[in-house]
Amino acid sequence: MKNALRISCSRGNLKVVRDFVTDSLLNYDLSALQLNQIVLAVDEVVANLIIHANGEDESQHLDLAIDVEDQSFGIEIFDNAASFYKPSSYREPDLPEFIRQGKKGGVGMALVNRIMDRVEFTTQGTQNVCRLYKRLD
Amino acid sequence: MKITQHASADTLTLVLDGELDASSSVLLDTELTKPETLQFQKVLINCQKLNYISSAGLGVFISHLQQFQDAGVKLIFFNMQEKVRNVFEILGLDTLMTIVPSETEATAI
Numbered sequence: 001m002k003n004a005l006r007i008s009c010s011r012g013n014l015k016v017v018r019d020f021v022t023d024s025l026l027n028y029d030l031s032a033l034q035l036n037q038i039v040l041a042v043d044e045v046v047a048n049l050i051i052h053a054n055g056e057d058e059s060q061h062l063d064l065a066i067d068v069e070d071q072s073f074g075i076e077i078f079d080n081a082a083s084f085y086k087p088s089s090y091r092e093p094d095l096p097e098f099i100r101q102g103k104k105g106g107v108g109m110a111l112v113n114r115i116m117d118r119v120e121f122t123t124q125g126t127q128n129v130c131r132l133y134k135r136l137d
Numbered sequence: 138m139k140i141t142q143h144a145s146a147d148t149l150t151l152v153l154d155g156e157l158d159a160s161s162s163v164l165l166d167t168e169l170t171k172p173e174t175l176q177f178q179k180v181l182i183n184c185q186k187l188n189y190i191s192s193a194g195l196g197v198f199i200s201h202l203q204q205f206q207d208a209g210v211k212l213i214f215f216n217m218q219e220k221v222r223n224v225f226e227i228l229g230l231d232t233l234m235t236i237v238p239s240e241t242e243a244t245a246i
Contacts, residue, residue: 011160036220043191047159104200107228108192114227
């Protein structure tokens with residue numbers, strides 16, 4: 001089953017995205033924990049793309065396409081930001097150090113990488129694409 | 138996200154109602170940044186109605202924790218839903234922050 005959604009680059013649309021992901025998984029027998037993890041991973045990536053890749057420019061949009069089949073969840077997130085956004089080389093967050101520094105950000109991609117089975121950031125023509133995959137069994 | 142608060146002589150309790158994401162976390166940051174917050178011995182976070190938290194919400198707590206500790210203020214979470222606690226556990230934050238089952242236990246710390 002496939003579902004598609006277009007949102008403008010506004011933080012206020014994060015709830016719309018979470019509901020979109022939740023609705024796409026309604027018919028699959030997931031625990032509340034599993035469902036929340038997948039919703040969270042998508043939220044994290046979309047938030048990064050809205051805030052960091054597109055500077056919260058509401059004239060810009062993201063296109064999301066979900067494909068759930070054969071017990072596998074996949075989502076593609078397309079954006080048109082001028083520069084290719086890829087999270088800086090992933091390093092495990094040093095949380096005690098983050099706490100010492102009073103650091104507010106930097107743990108989102110750690111969540112995504114721990115939750116999803118595969119995380120890809122690529123370009124496709126003039127668009128940037130993020131793909132997330134997770135087995136549902 | 139709605140945040141309500143009530144205070145006793147030495148304890149401030151914040152009740153979180155809703156979802157804490159990159160949009161609503163600003164509200165929480167505003168509350169925790171208020172100078173009077175550091176006057177309390179304990180800041181309790183009632184999570185019974187907190188249905189969701191993302192890294193933005195976690196980041197607000199992470200960013201204030203050291204300042205609280207330096208001021209001798211204990212930050213304690215209670216009544217956390219399992220799916221929310223799971224997010225803390227994924228990062229190992231449950232070992233760095235104080236999370237207890239009930240308000241009774243939070244008050245007793």
